[in-house]
Amino acid sequence: MDTANDHTRASIYRLEKHQPVEIFNGNLKDANIEASKVDSYLADRIRNNEVDGIIAMSVDPEGTNLHTIKAAIETNIPIVGTGGTSMAMITSKGGNVIASSGTTGTTNRTRAVSFISCLCKHWGIKYNPQIGGSGHKEEIASGNVFKNINIRGIMISSLPGFIAMALVLALSKIPALEGLGEVTDLLLKALPVMMAVIAAKQVSELDEVSILSGVIAGVLSVNGGIIGGIIGGIGAGILVHYLFGKCIQWRFPMTTVNIVAGGISGLISGLIVFYFIGPVALKAGNLIKEIIELAVSFNPVLAGTVAGLLIWPAILGGVYHAAILPIVLLEMEKTGNSFLGAVDMVGLVMVSAGITLANILSPRDKGEAAVATPGFMINMGFGTFVEAAYPFMFSNKAVFIGAVLSAGLGGAMVGFFDVRGTAYVPSFTAPFMSNNSIGFIIAMAVPLLSALIITLIANKRATNKKKKDGTTNNKSLKLESY
Numbered sequence: 001m002d003t004a005n006d007h008t009r010a011s012i013y014r015l016e017k018h019q020p021v022e023i024f025n026g027n028l029k030d031a032n033i034e035a036s037k038v039d040s041y042l043a044d045r046i047r048n049n050e051v052d053g054i055i056a057m058s059v060d061p062e063g064t065n066l067h068t069i070k071a072a073i074e075t076n077i078p079i080v081g082t083g084g085t086s087m088a089m090i091t092s093k094g095g096n097v098i099a100s101s102g103t104t105g106t107t108n109r110t111r112a113v114s115f116i117s118c119l120c121k122h123w124g125i126k127y128n129p130q131i132g133g134s135g136h137k138e139e140i141a142s143g144n145v146f147k148n149i150n151i152r153g154i155m156i157s158s159l160p161g162f163i164a165m166a167l168v169l170a171l172s173k174i175p176a177l178e179g180l181g182e183v184t185d186l187l188l189k190a191l192p193v194m195m196a197v198i199a200a201k202q203v204s205e206l207d208e209v210s211i212l213s214g215v216i217a218g219v220l221s222v223n224g225g226i227i228g229g230i231i232g233g234i235g236a237g238i239l240v241h242y243l244f245g246k247c248i249q250w251r252f253p254m255t256t257v258n259i260v261a262g263g264i265s266g267l268i269s270g271l272i273v274f275y276f277i278g279p280v281a282l283k284a285g286n287l288i289k290e291i292i293e294l295a296v297s298f299n300p301v302l303a304g305t306v307a308g309l310l311i312w313p314a315i316l317g318g319v320y321h322a323a324i325l326p327i328v329l330l331e332m333e334k335t336g337n338s339f340l341g342a343v344d345m346v347g348l349v350m351v352s353a354g355i356t357l358a359n360i361l362s363p364r365d366k367g368e369a370a371v372a373t374p375g376f377m378i379n380m381g382f383g384t385f386v387e388a389a390y391p392f393m394f395s396n397k398a399v400f401i402g403a404v405l406s407a408g409l410g411g412a413m414v415g416f417f418d419v420r421g422t423a424y425v426p427s428f429t430a431p432f433m434s435n436n437s438i439g440f441i442i443a444m445a446v447p448l449l450s451a452l453i454i455t456l457i458a459n460k461r462a463t464n465k466k467k468k469d470g471t472t473n474n475k476s477l478k479l480e481s482y
Helices: 028-037 039-047 066-075 084-092 108-123 151-171 175-204 208-220 222-249 254-298 300-316 319-335 339-361 366-382 386-394 397-416 437-481
Strands: 009-016 019-027 054-057 079-082 097-101
Touching: 009 028, 019 028, 028 039, 039 066, 054 066, 054 084, 079 084, 079 108, 084 097, 084 366, 084 386, 097 108, 151 175, 151 222, 151 319, 175 208, 175 222, 208 222, 208 254, 222 254, 222 319, 254 300, 254 319, 254 339, 300 319, 300 339, 300 397, 319 339, 339 366, 339 386, 339 397, 339 437, 366 386, 386 397, 397 437
Parallel strands: 054 079, 079 097
Antiparallel strands: 009 019
């Protein structure tokens, strides 16, 4: 969705006789127009109690899906979904959102299981989730495998493994746990294997067979770093897809199919990386890290300031997941923490926490405190969900500008203290996972307080203006009545 535009191909489906039927196929702009035509129809069905719940996937609650969301709020039916901006807007409007998800660290399947689990719990229905294993492997093997190659998706799904490694690295700094240093080294070597497994599974869309193939390819791609692991995994996934399909066509026994597709595909791809691609991939990864270090060593404060000022535009423009997060993971592969990872924590997470905290302490409207509280708690408790600040940033230019400036200030602090760290962890643990705990605490506190103060001032001015306008309107009404 980050790269979608008006000309992106899109389809609209409708459920007929328990089967999805395509009712429109064209570009995204026309698809939105067609979708808006059925918006009122869906809203009427909701009001007639024909709809029990909504799964919202990056919807437009103020445009294409306006009437549907409005009806859902009126009837208080449960809403689950993904898309930070849209889900925050639905929540702020009073929607009964029982589960929302971002994209980082999740997959389509895990999000689907989460949504269905929450809905079933809400309705009191027993549900035992099963991830993977569709039972129609012949159909899976017949698609276009190259459409499944998504480097960004592989990186995002791999993030929990990097965080696990960073946690062990932090624990190894405790004198009594120095022996964990060996575990950290082992986990660093395991990262390419992890990337290869995820790449093979996502590309092939098969389960056990692709996992086995990815492990074999990953083990042979270790010397190529995480780039080598990704290449080995993608190659394994492609070979699994085609070898599996061919073996099915040739009517091989299923045991033989798994051996050929899972074993040979991983072996071929892994050997290619081991002998030819691995050394080049390792140099490419090291070159990217060296460029970052060169920029930081030239002028760390300037580098941090620029990174901080650009990080909000980057995440809003879809560049964060496509470019910044992969670089963060490349940095973490070497040291377990990252310069850009530290900027992420101070520039996005802490700024979002400051904005939401301000709207808890002094909201413009009473309902905004209820919207801001979950966002603040998640940012502080899990180091993610920066989208919680979107409703307040988009509705007030001063808050938006304050967020960008606060992020730049936080980035400058990261450069000044030469901090390397990471987001996606509880805020109170982040400093202990960095190379400079005291410096990181200061770098985190400064943008949080800056965003907090700027938002408090902006909210106060907005409230005063609202009161003044209300007083003026009342006077004019009295004059008109006379």
